[in-house]
Amino acid sequence: MLYEGKIIKRRPLKRSIFLGCSMFFVLLCLVLSIVTYRSYTSSLYRSYEERMSDILNYVQSHIDIEDLSECVATGVESEKYVELVDFMDGIMEDFDIHFLYIVYPIMDENPAMLNVLSADTKYGRMYEPDGYYLCSISYDDYAPEELKLYYDALQENDGTNITFFKDFSSWGYDYSGVRALINSKGEKYALLCVDIEVSELLKTIRKYTTINIVLIILLAILFIMGFLVWLNYNITEPISRLEKSVVEFANNAHDQKDLDKLVYYAPDIHTHNEVESLSDAVIRMSDDMREYVKHAIDAEVKVEDMKSKVSQMDMVAYQDALTHVKNKAFYDKIKERVDDEIKKGKAEFAIVMLDLNRLKIINDNYGHEHGNDYIFGACHEVCVIYSHSPVFRIGGDEFVVLLEKDAFNEKDALFAKLRDTFNKASQDESREPWERYSAAAGMAVYDSKTDSCMDDVFKRADELMYHDKQESKLGRK
Template identity: 70%
Template sequence: MKIYNKPLKRSIFWGCFVFFVLLCLILSILTYSTYTKSLYRSYEERMTDIINYVENHIDIEDLSECVRTEVESDKYKELMDFMDGIMEDFDIHYLYIVYPIMGDEPCMVNILSADTKYGREFEPDGYYLCSVAYDDYELDELKLYYDAMNENDGSDITFFKDFSAWGYDYTGLKSLIDPDGNKFAVLCVDIEVSELRNTIKLHTAVNVILIVALAIMFITIFMMWLNKNITEPISKLEKSVVAFAKTSHDQKDPEKLKYDPPEIHTQNEVESLSNAVIQMTDDMRKYVISVLDAEDKVEDMRNKVNHMDMLAYQDALTHVKNKAWYDKTKERVDDDIIKGKARFGIVMVDLNNLKKINDGFGHEHGNDYIFGACHEICVVYDHSPVFRIGGDEFVVLLENKDYETRDELLNKIKATFALTSADESKDPWERYSAAIGMAVFDSKKDISMDDVFKRADALMYEDKLKSKMARE
């Protein structure tokens, strides 16, 4: 009889090996591609939020005038401080406003280049309003900015990869358009591509290792099962059949034509093999689906947890911080007081006439009254956290810049409420009125944030009584 040189056990082993190698390769490619797209999309959303946030703080008319006259205005300096703050608070490479020029003398005109506090003090970049850079940008790089500016109409963000002397960056760009409808600059934010690549490589490597380990484990278990349930029974069957064939060849004695059956405990070898392969393929498909589903569920749960965490500390009506976040902030401020580095003030705002609005016009307009008044507070104290700690009570924590200009801001918020409350052209729920009190931390007599809060609350109450007596 012919002896074959491809045993079933070896053929199945190599078939499984090739299958799992291809499966690992495909899954690795899919994982890399999916995660890369997801990561870039998340960075694009982050860059879009930063650009839109900065754009909302730009006075276009003032900035375009600064570019035209090459003179820095007060708003320009405020914008520079604000963009520097963005550089400090967000993990980005660069944040800047420029204007690319192509032609006989290609160059980049700097409008505003944000920097960190350390960079401003120790490593200034040397760029100032309307400074011109001829050699800092390669021609191809300059053309990237120029084409992106022409393509971008200011309504959305244009993204591109930029390899320059400052590194390999992923850039988001938005055109700034002056009141006459002309593009006078582009607002850009850069994130290092190397950071993105390292994150992608790490994630992909972990997934590849996991897939390979699971494949090795599965092959080992499968071959043990295969040897016990298929290859050994078939081998015994083959030996029995070959032995019978040898004894029966040219055999003339019928007594010697006996078949010695092997001890096989499987009911149908071919059916078992077929079912095993089908089950294996089905199990692998379900396993891969379960792994991908598990990753999606983990990511979805992470997003939900982050969203719930945000909602837990946000007032549902006004979207400012709520009492829970105020209590957490108080822990941080009290710790600063203990360490001797506290420097802050508290503004207490209590809305007037809310009950009259609710009783006379309904709670819906009462909510409009609360929301509108809160908006006025946030506009004035745009660099400070605002907390809604009660139905009509708001607290502003003054630190840093707003702390330095606290008296000016206090006069401004009082003037704002005085103006809106006296404007009879508006509906009653749009005529905001409030009692206001401000207190500043004094290390000689304050041992906690509550001490400052109580003084601010007392001053607010005095203001409310004065306002009530004035109306009577």
């Protein structure tokens, strides 16, 4: 076109709309694909890290650190080592994990991996044994870069936290969580490790994302072809209004998960020609995109629901089977939270430590069944008195109560009631012998001037409980 002596090149309307719509669909496809992929992947890894942390905490709570250290040093299996093998094999049976093992990486002139313990299922032990035994050394099973991952984790891990890394090995693509095991001499003598296989799940996510991208592209091609068929006229104002609505929808669709906001506001077009058809097509397209987002969000909700169910299953690992109160593993988890509050200067709590008396007498004279009745009944009395506080069974006959908030404010009255309840129960001859509950108890209050962590308060409560037990023995004499 010639205009005032200048040649102005105009783009054909069909081509402009084709290019614009193509870019719109590509952008929308990219945004929705990234949101879907990142959401699934992020949820997956968070779920795995929480699950691996729970498993490692639970397993470590059953490890005798010094006994296992001695086994590694001597290469001789102890009775506790055999029990630990059975326990970790049980974890392999009960939880959907790839590997559960204890190793020590060796990085010298001839890098290798020292095996300490490799858990297996009953089927694996019987039909497919891995051949690893205490202090066996693997020179070829681990690549040098893989060994370095374990070695770096051993050097950096302080035994209280968990190090996570992706491990590409001959056994597959795993997400690994490791924690250093440290003996009383401060020596890091092994790594407690758990692996979860993620390659298949990631492959499923990639496949799902690819299918959705293809569907969106096909839908885009169909709509664009429809536009080109029906665009026969040179139209200005209706197209301008239509363009504005589409751009607003595209901008609103970026990272948008709220379906109430993901709405296409159609312009008021009644041209009775291809522009009106184009407007109707865009409306249908927006509905399809809205439906796609709805399915993606519904799928994400299902993933979160599955994560919640997995978390509920994992919480079973924190409950004591006999008394149904929390166990030592959960106590360690609570201790992390309290220690963090101590560091922040927000801590206010007390600890009550109890040790049941006469349990051995009950077991010897009336059997372990009534011994269990004695433990359960005594624990019930503690739970009734400290109804608003968590009770932990940390040993066969040892219990801990954490007092916070209202229970902390009433700590002295509650402790007096605890002593009175057990004194009356132990002297009540109308009860069965296994119902005459007796316990030594000690209570210590957190002091910010002297206590740097929850263990400091626990130790003072334990000492007070010990003195109470000694005094009760002297009184019986």
